[in-house]
Amino acid sequence: MSHIKKSTSLFDWFDQRLNIDKFWKVMVSEYWIPKNINFLWAMGVILLTLFILLFVTGLLLVMYYKPDAVVAFDSVNKTIMQEVEYGWLWRHIHAVAASVIFLILYIHTFTAVYYRSYKNGREMIWVSGILLFLIFSAEAFSGYMLPWGQMSYWAATVITQLFGGIPVIGEAVVEWIRGDYAVSDPTLTRFFMLHVCLLPVVIIAVIALHFYALRFPHVNNLDGEEIDFELEADKYLKGNMKEAKVIPFWPGFLAKDFMYVCIFMIFFFYLVGFQFNFAMDPINFDPASHLKTPPHIYPEWYFLWQYEILRGFFFDVGPLKAADIGLMAFAFSGVSLIFIPWLDRSSVVAPAHKNRAYFIWFWVLMIVLIALTIYGKLPADGVTFGISNTYIGFVLSISYIALLLVFLPLITIAERKRG
Ligand code: HEM
Numbered sequence: 001m002s003h004i005k006k007s008t009s010l011f012d013w014f015d016q017r018l019n020i021d022k023f024w025k026v027m028v029s030e031y032w033i034p035k036n037i038n039f040l041w042a043m044g045v046i047l048l049t050l051f052i053l054l055f056v057t058g059l060l061l062v063m064y065y066k067p068d069a070v071v072a073f074d075s076v077n078k079t080i081m082q083e084v085e086y087g088w089l090w091r092h093i094h095a096v097a098a099s100v101i102f103l104i105l106y107i108h109t110f111t112a113v114y115y116r117s118y119k120n121g122r123e124m125i126w127v128s129g130i131l132l133f134l135i136f137s138a139e140a141f142s143g144y145m146l147p148w149g150q151m152s153y154w155a156a157t158v159i160t161q162l163f164g165g166i167p168v169i170g171e172a173v174v175e176w177i178r179g180d181y182a183v184s185d186p187t188l189t190r191f192f193m194l195h196v197c198l199l200p201v202v203i204i205a206v207i208a209l210h211f212y213a214l215r216f217p218h219v220n221n222l223d224g225e226e227i228d229f230e231l232e233a234d235k236y237l238k239g240n241m242k243e244a245k246v247i248p249f250w251p252g253f254l255a256k257d258f259m260y261v262c263i264f265m266i267f268f269f270y271l272v273g274f275q276f277n278f279a280m281d282p283i284n285f286d287p288a289s290h291l292k293t294p295p296h297i298y299p300e301w302y303f304l305w306q307y308e309i310l311r312g313f314f315f316d317v318g319p320l321k322a323a324d325i326g327l328m329a330f331a332f333s334g335v336s337l338i339f340i341p342w343l344d345r346s347s348v349v350a351p352a353h354k355n356r357a358y359f360i361w362f363w364v365l366m367i368v369l370i371a372l373t374i375y376g377k378l379p380a381d382g383v384t385f386g387i388s389n390t391y392i393g394f395v396l397s398i399s400y401i402a403l404l405l406v407f408l409p410l411i412t413i414a415e416r417k418r419g
Contacts, residue, residue: 027215032233032246033253034221041219042260043108049261050101050268051207055200057094061087065146067192069185072148073287092276098140099279100268102302105133109337114352114362117220118341124213130338132206135199137303137334142195144300148188149284154297156183156191162310165327182290224350296379304376305369305400309333311380312397314390329397336404343404346412357411365403372396 007013015021033041064084066075080087109129112118118126141159145152160177164170179186218229227245236244247253271278283294299307310330313322352359375393382389 027211028250029248030233030237031215031249032229032236033219033249034225034227035245035247036221036223036225037219038222039260040107040111042257042264043104043111045254045257046261046264047101047104047108048207049264050097050104051203053097054094054101057090057097058196058200060090061094062196067146067189069148069188069288072146072188076147077285089272092272092279095279096268096272096276098143099300099302100271101136102140102300105136106302109133110362110366112220113340113365115220115222115224116344116349116352116358119344120347120349121217122213122220123341125210125217126341127338128206128210128213130335132203132210133337134334135203135206139195139199139203140300140302142191142199145188145191146195147284148288149281150286150288150292150294151281151284151297153183153288153290154294155299156187158297159299160187162327162330165324184290220349222351224348224354226349298377301373301377304374305372306330306333306376308372308376308393309397309400311376311390312393314394329401332401336401339404340408343408344412345409346415348415355411355415357414361403361407361411365400368396368399368403372400 004016007016011020061080064075064079064087066072066079076091080091082088112126112129141155145156160174160183163173163177166173175181177187177190178184179190218227221227225245229246232244232246235241236246236248241247281300298304307330310326313325313329316322317325348355352362372393375389375396378384378389380390380393384392
């Protein structure tokens with residue numbers, strides 16, 4: 001049993017039991033961040049802010065939302081949008097934040113790829129980050145179902161049907177996920193449970209892991225310089241703050257981040273006030289109907305690159321059907337980024353512009369991902385520049401896989417050999 005003395009204040013009472021003082025030092029006031037970083041390092045705190053906004057507006061929405069296939073559509077489009085005071089505002093904030101969080105997730109992820117902040121001890125930051133991306137994808141998909149409009153219904157039908165591609169047990173799995181032969185009321189209630197209960201809890205736990213994983217390897221910096229954090233912290237604590245290469249997480253780093261969060265909020269509330277339509281598909285303002293299939297079913301913008309990879313394979317290879325190859329490529333695209341720390345075969349941590357081949361690789365990857373996103377929205381049977389969209393989608397999908405599995409190892413092995 002620890003040594004408990006008579007407490008001198010309320011803080012002291014808690015401190016003796018929870019060691020708040022030590023915890024605050026380790027995780028906040030003596031958690032050192034390099035000075036040599038820029039606005040891209042504020043994306044993590046912007047992500048956290050967006051998640052809090054989603055959580056709070058979600059709590060307000062769930063007070064009036066009804067997870068029942070008969071009334072779900074009206075509970076959103078009539079009760080929340082027209083009858084509840086400011087219901088429309090909470091819904092717009094929630095929808096815009098759900099879309100914008102993916103933009104920031106992509107910027108945050110590819111900043112780490114550009115600066116190669118995923119290796120030499122930072123692997124757990126990276127892995128927990130990719131887990132967050134995957135869980136956010138499930139959270140966004142389950143949330144998209146809740147208004148029970150036409151896109152909710154048909155996107156759920158298409159995505160759940162994908163599991164039918166699993167050999168032998170596929171159809172049973174689809175039925176198990178849907179809770180019925182077709183997407184219907186039980187599907188809505190289980191996705192509601194995932195969206196408002198299970199997934200948010202998992203997200204909070206993984207965010208905690210992500211923050212904890214950052215604590216020991218520390219964040220990277222603009223030059224990939226390996227900083228002696230103890231030495232630099234010592235300089236800072238001895239009052240030599242100008243010369244020290246580090247600042248504490250609080251107040252130095254967070255105060256600057258708050259400024260970036262405020263600038264971001266101006267942009268965010270401009271979108272909420274004036275451009276909210278981009279986050280809401282017009283087809284989803286028609287109630288779900290299993291009798292009327294929309295002519296062109298596509299996911300939200302942030303899933304389009306993966307959707308295009310799913311559609312990208314249009315020919316059978318031996319016993320493998322085109323749809324099965326597409327499904328395997330899609331499954332790979334979902335988890336592919338998690339392997340980057342091990343596909344990068346060099347131990348160099350430096351920004352992409354310090355290695356020409358890596359720099360070109362990075363920007364080709366960006367172009368391929370953007371092109372996949374654009375083609376994911378176009379009808380598969382269309383034609384661009386005289387070439388069928390299907391062929392272009394195939395070339396782009398193969399390029400994405402080759403960039404990760406072939407070019408990244410080759411470029412980084414060459415870098416390692418150069419020494
Ligand atoms: C809601 C989700 C997320 C939150 C709240 C979050 C939060 C943060 C914060 C606060 C930082 C430190 C400062 C900064 O670099 O921004 C950070 C760093 C980092 N995050 Fe995330 N993150 C999230 C998702 C992701 C995702 C999807 C990835 C992709 C793999 C990722 C990978 C990383 C990496 C590699 C670093 C270290 C950067 C460096 O060392 O310079 N994070 N994250």
